Amino acid sequence: MLSIARLVVGYVSTNCYIVCNEQEGSCVIVDPGDNAAGIIKTMKDRNTEPVAILLTHGHFDHILAVPELTGAYPDIQVYAYEAEKALLTDAGLNETRMIRKPMTLDSVRYLKDGEELTLLGAVWRVISTPGHTAGSCCYYLPEEGILFSGDTLFDGDCGRTDLPTGNSSAILHSIREILMKLPDETQVLPGHETFTTIGRERRQNIVMRMNWA
Numbered sequence: 001m002l003s004i005a006r007l008v009v010g011y012v013s014t015n016c017y018i019v020c021n022e023q024e025g026s027c028v029i030v031d032p033g034d035n036a037a038g039i040i041k042t043m044k045d046r047n048t049e050p051v052a053i054l055l056t057h058g059h060f061d062h063i064l065a066v067p068e069l070t071g072a073y074p075d076i077q078v079y080a081y082e083a084e085k086a087l088l089t090d091a092g093l094n095e096t097r098m099i100r101k102p103m104t105l106d107s108v109r110y111l112k113d114g115e116e117l118t119l120l121g122a123v124w125r126v127i128s129t130p131g132h133t134a135g136s137c138c139y140y141l142p143e144e145g146i147l148f149s150g151d152t153l154f155d156g157d158c159g160r161t162d163l164p165t166g167n168s169s170a171i172l173h174s175i176r177e178i179l180m181k182l183p184d185e186t187q188v189l190p191g192h193e194t195f196t197t198i199g200r201e202r203r204q205n206i207v208m209r210m211n212w213a
Contacts, residue, residue, distance in 0.1 A: 010034030056150025058087030084135025131171020
């Protein structure tokens with residue numbers, strides 16, 4: 001049984017998730033966007049150590065704490081979708097330069113669409129969902145019925161597409177044709193704001209009613 005702690009961090013209130021297998025004393029960090037000290041404290045309070053960092057995409061507000069975390073835990077592996085390498089290796093595209101903290105991430109293992117990782121005794125499936133960025137992805141835990149949706153799918157809305165490599169038609173396709181095929185009861189844990197479900201979003205998300213060129 002996995003437990004999930006949410007920390008709201010950084011300049012734009014990003015959801016960072018610490019997913020724990022308390023029996024193993026291990027955890028996975030999803031989108032450590034800032035406040036490495038707070039993330040480390042939360043892990044210590046839960047008597048857990050990280051085995052991986054999973055990035056849903058490469059914008060500054062989802063990656064800023066990565067260098068400090070990998071410094072504190074040198075054996076930890078950072079993962080991202082393969083199409084996001086351009087953002088993660090360019091301080092202009094990932095917008096860290098904009099906030100005067102230019103950084104790039106070089107030691108990243110890049111994943112393919114549909115690839116599955118076994119972490120914390122659970123299967124984590126990579127789902128490519130371009131649109132917010134070209135390399136945006138979601139992580140789906142089918143046995144737990146959980147989706148970490150990053151900035152692709154929000155409660156009632158979706159991520160913006162006017163930043164580097166964003167594409168409005170692509171995000172519409174990612175949500176309608178890919179994510180909406182998941183079971184209704186799937187719990188959606190987004191990169192910002194509150195939790196939702198696939199069923200709820202199928203009924204009420206604005207993207208289901210829009211046509212974007």
